Amino acid sequence: MRITSLPLAAAATALAMSYPCLCSAPAEAHGFAGDRFFPATIATDDPFVADEMSLPTVTRNPTGPDGSQEIDIGADIAKRLTPDIGFQLGRQWQRLQPLGGRAVTGFGALDAELDYQFYTNGPHELTAMVGLASTFAHTGRVAALGAPDFTTLSPLVDFGKGFGDLPETMNWARPIAVTGNLSMDFPTKTESAGTPNPNNFNYGFAFEYSLEYLQHHVKDVGLTAPFDRMIPLVEVSFSTALNRGYGGQTVGTVQPGLIWAGQYMQVGAEAILPVTHNSGHGLGGVVQLHFYLDDIFPQTLGRPLFTY
Amino acid sequence: MRRYLLLGLMPAVVCSIWAWPVAAMAHAFLDHTIPTVGGTVTAAPPELRLFFSEPLEPLFSGIEISGTDGQRIAAGKATLDPRDAKQFVLRLPPLGPGHYRVHWHVVSVDTHPTQGDFTFEVRP
Numbered sequence: 001m002r003i004t005s006l007p008l009a010a011a012a013t014a015l016a017m018s019y020p021c022l023c024s025a026p027a028e029a030h031g032f033a034g035d036r037f038f039p040a041t042i043a044t045d046d047p048f049v050a051d052e053m054s055l056p057t058v059t060r061n062p063t064g065p066d067g068s069q070e071i072d073i074g075a076d077i078a079k080r081l082t083p084d085i086g087f088q089l090g091r092q093w094q095r096l097q098p099l100g101g102r103a104v105t106g107f108g109a110l111d112a113e114l115d116y117q118f119y120t121n122g123p124h125e126l127t128a129m130v131g132l133a134s135t136f137a138h139t140g141r142v143a144a145l146g147a148p149d150f151t152t153l154s155p156l157v158d159f160g161k162g163f164g165d166l167p168e169t170m171n172w173a174r175p176i177a178v179t180g181n182l183s184m185d186f187p188t189k190t191e192s193a194g195t196p197n198p199n200n201f202n203y204g205f206a207f208e209y210s211l212e213y214l215q216h217h218v219k220d221v222g223l224t225a226p227f228d229r230m231i232p233l234v235e236v237s238f239s240t241a242l243n244r245g246y247g248g249q250t251v252g253t254v255q256p257g258l259i260w261a262g263q264y265m266q267v268g269a270e271a272i273l274p275v276t277h278n279s280g281h282g283l284g285g286v287v288q289l290h291f292y293l294d295d296i297f298p299q300t301l302g303r304p305l306f307t308y
Numbered sequence: 309m310r311r312y313l314l315l316g317l318m319p320a321v322v323c324s325i326w327a328w329p330v331a332a333m334a335h336a337f338l339d340h341t342i343p344t345v346g347g348t349v350t351a352a353p354p355e356l357r358l359f360f361s362e363p364l365e366p367l368f369s370g371i372e373i374s375g376t377d378g379q380r381i382a383a384g385k386a387t388l389d390p391r392d393a394k395q396f397v398l399r400l401p402p403l404g405p406g407h408y409r410v411h412w413h414v415v416s417v418d419t420h421p422t423q424g425d426f427t428f429e430v431r432p
Contacts (some may be wrong), residue, residue: 219346295334298418
């Protein structure tokens with residue numbers, strides 16, 4: 001899935017600051033580390049390679065700092081090349097309504113990502129992944145919609161940790177899990193149409209409380225379907241510009257929500273709360289339908305292309 | 309025109325995938341257990357019975373039980389309930405009062421592995 005895009009404002013500052021959130025194409029994965037099942041989070045990257053697809057992800061962004069309104073409809077697919085290496089592709093259709101202007105529609109840039117899940121520790125429910133994300137130049141509607149005319153390369157590190165290894169005296173905390181992602185944007189052009197393209201440091205975290213883990217690994221509290229497969233969570237996603245006149249400026253959102261993870265798919269919904277002036281104002285929201293291709297097509301599409 | 313075509317195709321793709329799982333299997337998730345996860349029983353249970361969301365492959369699945377001291381308790385091999393391949397059963401020797409930890413690892417019939425741990429208590 002994708003990091004939720006902030007409004008593509010016409011104003012140069014907003015555009016420069018909001019773009020990194022669009023181009024940090026995150027991985028999507030549901031995965032296991034020992035007893036822990038990690039769902040595919042919506043706003044932040046997951047520390048797993050997987051065979052999955054988000055279709056669609058519908059986002060109504062908070063009102064932009066310049067008053068613009070943006071709605072995105074996205075699709076992402078992730079495929080394992082080997083059990084530990086995977087890639088993904090993502091694209092969004094966008095509708096941008098500038099304040100007092102005519103709405104503009106079209107596709108945003110094409111996102112791609114190559115990942116290597118290099119560490120998994122089952123007993124401690126720990127996993128980690130490195131990767132390289134890329135947003136490609138001239139693959140979206142550049143002039144009207146603000147899609148980039150430059151490519152951005154973003155090396156990334158993701159991790160996930162479940163707390164099921166806590167002592168039983170802390171049973172209440174054992175369903176908690178945290179995933180995180182860190183990345184740095186390196187645009188291939190330092191400016192576009194007179195607007196600088198800064199390097200950005202992106203960081204996001206998802207704080208999850210798995211009712212599935214509580215019910216099936218800690219204490220049978222009587223939850224039945226669909227509640228025993230629900231995972232309340234809060235995601236936070238930030239991007240801080242480091243240079244080229246924008247040093248220190250940060251955009252970010254906090255996204256409380258709920259994911260229901262079934263056998264073949266999951267459904268997620270989150271509110272989007274901007275938390276800095278440059279992030280816009282008001283309330284947004286995102287809903288996502290996400291399919292586990294490895295469960296739907298276990299013998300074909302859902303397997304790694306190569307095994308060893 | 310192309311974008312409307314793509315947006316029009318999206319529901320069709322979603323519906324196709326939605327319909328496909330009828331013939332598929334998936335990761336086997338634990339549904340519930342007897343004795344219950346984290347529960348307390350007043351008499352030694354004769355067996356552990358784990359209920360899963362998917363049929364299991366018994367050759368690659370197992371259940372182990374250990375006592376409070378971490379010592380594994382000798383029990384037979386877990387077997388599938390002959391009437392329901394989603395139920396995995398481990399016959400138990402007589403258990404004394406105390407806490408017990410159960411570790412299970414299963415492979416669903418489409419080869420997806422999952423595992424888990426839970427505890428229960430026998431209290432006289």
